[in-house]
Amino acid sequence: MMTADSESLLSLGEIQGRGRALVASQPLKAGQIVLKDSPILVYSALPLVRPQSSASASYCDNCFRTLSSSANVTSCPSCSHHHLFCSPSCLTMATAASHSTWVCQALSRLRDCPSLVPQPLERQVQARFLIAAYNLALTCPGHFQVLLSLQGQGSPSDAPAVQFLHSLISSICPPPSLSLSIELTAALLAKDKLNAFGLMAPISLQQDGQRSVRAYGIYPKACFFNHDCLPNACRFDYLDSAPGQNTDITVRMIHDVPQGREICLSYFPVNLNYYTRQKRLAEDYGFTCDCDRCKVEANWSDNEADVIDDNGNVEKEEVMDEDSDEQMIASDTDGDAGGVDDFPHAYFFFRYMCSHENCWGTLAPLPPSDDASSKVLECNVCGNLKNDIDVC
Ligand SMILES: C[S@@+](CC[C@H](N)C(=O)[O-])C[C@H]1O[C@@H](n2cnc3c(N)ncnc32)[C@H](O)[C@@H]1O
Structure with a gap:
């Protein structure tokens, strides 16, 4: 049963098999800030x-x-x-x-x-x-x-x-x-x-464009976001902003969602392959993911592609490769593939994954002004700002 919080854009509910969850209590727009949370x-x-x-x-x-x-x-x-x-x-x-x-x-x-x-x-x-x-x-x-x-x-x-x-x-x-x-x-x-x-060290300090974790925070509301391998929201932090609220995190919508849809973050970079994602979710979070993306990718041939490292050890390949892109596009054009709904799978990577080398951050539009969605997307890892492109 949902316990609606009338002042909030999100309601806290319970979803079978997922525990507590945050759900849109009204239609939400791309770039909209749905949560600002201070750490305990x-x-x-x-x-x-x-x-x-x-x-x-x-x-x-x-x-x-x-x-x-x-x-x-x-x-x-x-x-x-x-x-x-x-x-x-x-x-x-x-x-x-x-x-x-x-x-x-x-x-x-x-x-x-x-x-x-x-x-x-x-x-x-x-x-x-x-x-x-x-x-x-x-x-x-x-x-x-x-x-x-x-x-x-x-x-x-x-x-x-x-x-x-x-x-x-x-x-x-x-x-x-x-x-x-x-x-x-x-x-x-x-x-x-x-x-x-x-919480990431500020972008300005990183010579190589990579950001490292400077601190960890426990957030009393953001902790209710469940995981999805194709998230509809992502979170930003700005540690060097004005003191007082600089350890707050902000969660923004990646794209529009209707009322009643669960709002999810990805617990790690979205480029990881199916095998690696499932392994991490099982080991670190104790569940098996059955999101739409996992349903599609579970049948892909390269999930357990082996990689031989410099010492001759066999490792699982961690990230998606070009073949994965092709399989993803094939899945999206196949109407019955794995229950993909109105938000196409390949499109996410094209539009919302940061293209900076080795960044793998997620892009969300800047907050809308006067109800019009922003055409500028911000990466939640490297801070890169990118002009949106119209995709038909
Ligand atoms: C940060 S908490 C999220 C809130 C949590 N559902 C609760 O009831 O407090 C992370 C835990 O939520 C559950 N969870 C998150 N995403 C899930 C998913 N996609 N499917 C099933 N369980 C999930 C797992 O138990 C995970 O360890």
Whole structure:
């Protein structure tokens, strides 16, 4: 049953086999902003233990904006160069919340912990997440309850990471007045895995045109978007925009959709092939995708094309190739192929996939003005702006 939110363009509902879902509560236009969401939790994507030779982070540890040379950069009085802030007010905000005395001590102890040093980046970032999540329980219990209400239960394959991180934190930096259990640690890590959005370092800083993830955020409304391999909306972030809302994410429609249609994002770049998409969705998100695109591509011949790497190992090919394009066009012209509806399959790639080399971002029109759709499309990865082309 749908629970309509009259002030919103989207309603939260429950769809069998997909859990909670966001559905258009009125017809939506290409480029229309359907959601702006502020995070309940943001944490750095940098390794916790960094080589001594590496420079300190170049962004503010509170707002995650780039530290410019003209900024009034201030460091944490306790952990000095490890945590920098773009202004005294960001330091004040951080010490009251995300960089409380306990967080500062916990991160310092973890950095000095010999067993964390050899751990992969993923484990170190998970440690950062757990410290941020336990701190949320202490500083903002309401937001912690929201975090606990998100999808994610933990699975046996995550057990070694859960065990390692739980023992580490319980022994060297237990949060005050919070009883830790391994079940809580497992649930939190599962919620992070299923629901965190990566916030990208600003485009202007990337010499090679590639953007890396600077931080991860948990968003209380955006976490309800389900996945589709041909999404009808995509999300944008602008970390270096004016402070205050720079960690907000914006979700814009890629094309028009009618009332009642589910609004979906793609959880990864749209160029991945069927096999790779299904593998990622099963391993990382615990479901099998049966979207219209998957129904068509399940029958393609090159889904499990093998690639021999430089070491002679056989790997699965990850991205779609030119043959895939041809099969896609064939599928689209075949009226019965896999239940493709009124939004043709090949057309999506032609019109809405960024053509910049190795970008694979998704394009959405800029917001419409005076009800007229914009003819300019923006890439949500490299920021490239492209003039729309009329396709009949
Ligand atoms: C970020 S949450 C999305 C909201 C979620 N449905 C809920 O009830 O909170 C991601 C989870 O939603 C479910 N999901 C997302 N897309 C799906 C799809 N296309 N088909 C089935 N389940 C999906 C999976 O359980 C996935 O791990």
